[in-house]
Structures are given as C-alpha cells and as structure tokens.
Amino acid sequence: MDGQPSFSLGPSSLTEALYESVRKRIVNGEIAPGEKLTEIRIAGEYSVARPTAKACLERLTALGLLRRTTHKTAVVPKLDxxxxxxxxxxxxxxxxxxxxxxxxxxxxxxxxxxxxxxxxxxxxxxxxxxxxxxxxxxxxxxxxxxxxxxxxxxxxxxxxxxxxxxxxxxxxxxxxxxxxxxxxxxxxxxxxxxxxxxxxxxxxxxxxxxxxxxxxxxxxxxxxxxxx
Amino acid sequence: MDGQPSFSLGPSSLTEALYESVRKRIVNGEIAPGEKLTEIRIAGEYSVARPTAKACLERLTALGLLRRTTHKTAVVPKLDxxxxxxxxxxxxxxxxxxxxxxxxxxxxxxxxxxxxxxxxxxxxxxxxxxxxxxxxxxxxxxxxxxxxxxxxxxxxxxxxxxxxxxxxxxxxxxxxxxxxxxxxxxxxxxxxxxxxxxxxxxxxxxxxxxxxxxxxxxxxxxxxxxxx
DNA sequence: CCAGTATACTTGTCTGACGATTTGGCGACG
DNA sequence: CGTCGCCAAATCGTCAGACAAGTATACTGG
Known part of the structure; x- marks a missing residue:
C-alpha cells in the first residue's frame, strides 16, 4: 500500500529516493542476506521503470551493499x-x-x-x-x-x-x-x-x-x- | 571456483568498453579539463544509445573523473x-x-x-x-x-x-x-x-x-x- | 545598458522491445 | 541408476523513441 510516490522532499530525484529507500532496507536487515533483488522486483515494488531500478542496483553494487555479476541477479551479501x-x-x-x-x-x-x-x-x-x-x-x-x-x-x-x-x-x-x-x-x-x-x-x-x-x-x- | 573461465581480453560488455575508452581519454588528457561531455555527444561518437552513454558518465562521475550536477552537463574537472x-x-x-x-x-x-x-x-x-x-x-x-x-x-x-x-x-x-x-x-x-x-x-x-x-x-x- | 522573458538544449524518466546469457529441469544415453 | 546434454524460462544488456522538467542562452523591451 505504498500508493503514489508523491514524497518530493529530501531526495531531489526519483532515483535518489529509490536508492535511499532500498539502501535503508538493506542495511537495516529488512532484506535478509542471500536474498535476491531482481530489477523487475524492485521496479514492481516501487512502481518505477526497470532502468530506474537497474541504476539503483548498480549504485548499491558499487558500494558493496549488493553483489552481482553480469547476467546474474543481485543478492545481499553476507560477509564472511x-x-x-x-x-x-x-x-x-x-x-x-x-x-x-x-x-x-x-x-x-x-x-x-x-x-x-x-x-x-x-x-x-x-x-x-x-x-x-x-x-x-x-x-x-x-x-x-x-x-x-x-x-x-x-x-x-x-x-x-x-x-x-x-x-x-x-x-x-x-x-x-x-x-x-x-x-x-x-x-x-x-x-x-x-x-x-x-x-x-x-x-x-x-x-x-x-x-x-x-x-x-x-x-x-x-x-x-x-x-x- | 569463482574465476572467470574466459579471459575475455576485450571488455565483456559494451558499457564496459565504452567506460574504459572514455576513461582513458580523460586521464590521458585527450579531453581537456573544462570540456563538456554531453550524453548525446558520447552516444554519437561511439554509436551507442543515450542510456548507455549516460551510465558511462555516471560511473565516471562517481569516480571523480567527471563533475556534474542534476540537469547540467558533465565536465572534466581541473583540480585546484x-x-x-x-x-x-x-x-x-x-x-x-x-x-x-x-x-x-x-x-x-x-x-x-x-x-x-x-x-x-x-x-x-x-x-x-x-x-x-x-x-x-x-x-x-x-x-x-x-x-x-x-x-x-x-x-x-x-x-x-x-x-x-x-x-x-x-x-x-x-x-x-x-x-x-x-x-x-x-x-x-x-x-x-x-x-x-x-x-x-x-x-x-x-x-x-x-x-x-x-x-x-x-x-x-x-x-x-x-x-x- | 540592464532586466525579464522566451527559446533551445540537456537531462530525468518512462514505455516497450529484442537479443544474449544464465539457470533449472527433463529426457536420453551409458 | 546415475550422468550428461539439451530445451525452456527467467533475467539481464542494450536499444529506440518519447515526453516532462530543469538549465542556459539569446533576444527583446524598457
């Protein structure tokens, strides 16, 4: 029941808001380690286009908050x-x-x-x-x-x-x-x-x-x- | 076990190749500091789609090799x-x-x-x-x-x-x-x-x-x- | 000459689509 | 019965085109 993403405060852009939100969910442990995050799933959950979700996942990957290799779905890492x-x-x-x-x-x-x-x-x-x-x-x-x-x-x-x-x-x-x-x-x-x-x-x-x-x-x- | 079995010398993906090439041009000084790099220009020069060029510029920005703010053209920075x-x-x-x-x-x-x-x-x-x-x-x-x-x-x-x-x-x-x-x-x-x-x-x-x-x-x- | 507006340029985002790659299951063969 | 290879599904990489929104620039009027 997220309704409309009409929250325009804080993050200036949509990508930014999406990134912040997903990041928060990951670091807070809401998304368990090992869990898969497909572009489509993110796009669906937040009602954004897949390219937007893709950019988000790529950013998180660059920061080490996700792991993924080409053509494989991103997963939340669990550090050994x-x-x-x-x-x-x-x-x-x-x-x-x-x-x-x-x-x-x-x-x-x-x-x-x-x-x-x-x-x-x-x-x-x-x-x-x-x-x-x-x-x-x-x-x-x-x-x-x-x-x-x-x-x-x-x-x-x-x-x-x-x-x-x-x-x-x-x-x-x-x-x-x-x-x-x-x-x-x-x-x-x-x-x-x-x-x-x-x-x-x-x-x-x-x-x-x-x-x-x-x-x-x-x-x-x-x-x-x-x-x- | 994780090693890529293929030593793909060339960058595996197009985005990768584009990124490498532009990066090289920037650090080698081929692109002068202050010069503007629009997404369209990159897309045109390399015959790729604009989203691809966009991803490339974003990556370079994240590495500090380009500066740009929302809705403004990316420029090669000159460090003071x-x-x-x-x-x-x-x-x-x-x-x-x-x-x-x-x-x-x-x-x-x-x-x-x-x-x-x-x-x-x-x-x-x-x-x-x-x-x-x-x-x-x-x-x-x-x-x-x-x-x-x-x-x-x-x-x-x-x-x-x-x-x-x-x-x-x-x-x-x-x-x-x-x-x-x-x-x-x-x-x-x-x-x-x-x-x-x-x-x-x-x-x-x-x-x-x-x-x-x-x-x-x-x-x-x-x-x-x-x-x- | 300055200011304010209008226009052109550029980026942000979306929709939709096609090819390529990985994955997982299913059947064939040893 | 177990292993191997192949096919289908899922997912990602890339592209094209389009519209909205913001920025920069030029032009016009005072």
Missing part, C-alpha cells in the same frame, strides 16, 4: 570472517588517519559528542537500530570533521558495509552498549588532549573489539546452524 | 590547489597503510619492481604517458600486494584522479623522472628491510615531492595565463 577482517582493516586505515589529524589540532567534533549523547540515550531501551545508527553517526562525524571530501567518501562506503553487517546481527546482540560508549569517550578524550598516538591506539582497540564482536557472533551463528 | 592537497592527503593515508603492512612482512611486490624497470626504460625517451603509466602501476602494485580488496578499491579511485591531474600537466613536465625512480627505490628498500617506520617516512617524502611538483606546475600555469 575474512571479509570482515578486510573491512575492518580498511576502516582502521581511514579512521586512524582521521583521529590523528583531529588530535593534532585537539579538535573534538561536536557532532561526535552529540552522537555519543544519542547513544547513551538509546542504551537504556532496546532500540537496536538506534544504537547502531548512533554508533555509525559517531564514527562518521569523526571522519567528517577532518574536512577531507575524499576521506569522507571512502569512509562512507566502508561504513555502509559495516552498517550492513551490524544490521544482520541485530537480533543476536550480546554486548552492552555502554562498553562501546566508554571506548568512544576514550577516543574523544585523547583527541581533546591533543595526543595523536593515544587517540590512534584507543581507536585501534575499539575497532578490534568491534571486529571481535562481529566475528564471534558470526561463528556462533554458524555452529548454531550447523547443529540443525 | 586545495583539491590536490585533499587528494594527496587521502592518497597518503591509503599508501602509508599499505607500505607499513608490506614492510611488516618484508614483502617486496614483484609487480612494483617490474613497474620500476618500465619506468627506468621510459625515462630515456620522452614517452610521457608511459612514465605516468609506470608511476601509477608502481603505486598500484604496492597497494595491491597488501591483498585487501577494499583498500585496493579505494586506492583505485584515488589513483584515477591522480592520473587525471598528471595527465593534464603532461605538456609541461619539468621534473626528471629519475628522481621519482630513486624515491621509489628508497621505499622498496625500506620495505625489503622490514622497516615500516622508514618505509612510511620515505613514502610520505615521495608523495610530498609529487604533490609539490603538481602544485608548482599549477601555479606556474595560472600566473602564465593571468599574463594574457
């Missing part, structure tokens, strides 16, 4: 352990550079502080999506504050995959969000103290933790489904 | 000084991580050595394009050897813009390519010695030099055209 490691290696590369740059001028991004507040607020209830959103927003703000268009662009792509992977584990969360909050605070403190070394070290620790959480969840899931 | 700095900041971020990783295992990429040989060979004559190609190939090999798909992808995008900018200065080259060759050798040596610190330091020095060369050429060009 080695890919999660690769993802976090690149993520660490980008974010280390970011926090180092910020610490050098002792610049604490206001947006990151705001995201921290939002995360603390969401830690109480079980608003998973909100927690993940706030986490993403925190790291995003960190990199954005550096002011490098290209660094931010790279980071955006990486965070997309991170979001996707986190979204797929939503149901099985196991860690207390306050741990994450404290790790974030450590990073901000090091930046505020103008200590690049410590900031990088804290960041690396935080990302190692996060990566570990994902990997262990992945493993648990695998043994679980092997038992069936 | 601040953008060159931004580009090299991101480049340094990625490549520093790469050489550090390689040095940690003292892995000297054979492809990088090969690219060095090619560069030395091209240093004699005035094959500019070849020199630039070899330079790009060297850095590309460096990052590829790390084995991180995502790092390589980010680097590919960055190198595209680097290639573009270098290509635009082709006519005015002023530096002896042997300088570059020696800087490259220093980096490889540090990697071979298993010394991440020195490798990173050599790399940073090299990139600073390269960036300086680009910026000074840009300035010279500007004062030159201001005199008219």
């Amino acid at each position: 352990e080695s890919e999660i490691r690769d993802l976090y290696f690149s993520r660490e590369t980008v974010e280390r550079a970011a926090v180092a740059a910020l610490a050098r001028t002792a610049t604490v991004p206001p947006d990151a502080v705001r995201a921290q507040a939002a995360m603390k607020a969401a830690a109480g209830d079980m608003a998973f999506a909100s927690q993940v959103e706030a986490d993403i927003a925190f790291h995003s703000a960190l990199v954005a504050a550096v002011g490098s268009r290209r660094l931010s662009r790279m980071h955006e792509v990486i965070l997309g995959e991170v979001h996707l992977t986190m979204g797929q584990f939503q149901a099985h969360r196991t860690t207390h969000p306050m741990n994450v909050v404290h790790e974030h605070d450590d990073i901000l403190k090091a930046i505020g103290d103008g200590d690049p070394e410590r900031a990088q070290q804290r960041l690396t620790h935080h990302l190692d933790q996060a990566q570990g959480r994902l990997v262990s969840q992945l493993r648990r899931e695998q043994t679980e489904e092997a038992r069936t | 000084e601040s953008e060159i700095r931004d580009l090299y900041f991101s480049r340094e971020t990625v490549e520093r991580a790469a050489v550090a990783a390689l040095a940690r295992t003292a892995t000297v990429p054979p492809d990088a050595v090969r690219a060095q040989a090619a560069m030395k060979a091209a240093a004699g004559d005035m094959a500019f394009a070849s020199q630039v190609e070899a330079d790009i190939a060297f850095h590309s090999a460096l990052v590829a050897a790390v084995g991180s798909r995502r790092l390589s992808r980010m680097h590919e995008v960055i190198l595209g813009e680097v290639h573009l900018t270098m290509g635009q200065f082709q006519a005015h080259r002023t530096t002896h390519p042997m300088n570059v060759v020696h800087e490259h050798d220093d980096i490889l040596k540090a990697i071979g010695d298993g010394d991440p610190e020195r490798a990173q330091q050599r790399l940073t020095h090299h990139l600073d030099q390269a960036q300086g060369r680009l910026v000074s050429q840009l300035r010279r060009e500007q004062t030159e055209e201001a005199r008219t």
